Amino acid sequence: MSFETFDRTKAIKLYNEMLKEMDNSDICWTYGRIKKRCCLLNKREMEIQMKSWRKLARDGKIKIEKFNDRSKTINDKEYHFFVVQTTNDNDTMFDPIGCSLYGFIVSGYIYSFKNKSNRDKVREYVMKGIN
Numbered sequence: 001m002s003f004e005t006f007d008r009t010k011a012i013k014l015y016n017e018m019l020k021e022m023d024n025s026d027i028c029w030t031y032g033r034i035k036k037r038c039c040l041l042n043k044r045e046m047e048i049q050m051k052s053w054r055k056l057a058r059d060g061k062i063k064i065e066k067f068n069d070r071s072k073t074i075n076d077k078e079y080h081f082f083v084v085q086t087t088n089d090n091d092t093m094f095d096p097i098g099c100s101l102y103g104f105i106v107s108g109y110i111y112s113f114k115n116k117s118n119r120d121k122v123r124e125y126v127m128k129g130i131n
């Protein structure tokens with residue numbers, strides 16, 4: 001297994017590259033570990049992702065805990081994020097954007113939304129009735 005060097009300078013570079021691609025249809029972004037870049041999701045893509053997360057949450061494989069919700073301003077842009085975490089205790093992969101850009105160390109995947117209400121609605125849909 002190889003480990004990628006990741007620091008704040010790299011995080012800012014990836015973030016700025018993502019901003020150049022972002023348009024009004026994009027509602028969320030995350031760091032894509034396979035693509036090794038920040039990836040954007042529009043409403044339709046998020047709906048597909050939500051359905052997948054819902055099934056995984058019902059099966060007990062992931063969770064999105066409200067206590068991990070945060071808001072952060074980067075270069076005058078406010079984002080509201082949550083963390084998708086596996087329930088597998090052996091998965092300790094830390095989100096490099098969280099560590100390097102947000103100053104928030106957490107295992108899992110951070111999803112950053114332009115709108116706080118959208119973040120909350122997605123989390124509520126995925127986790128509804130699941131403790």
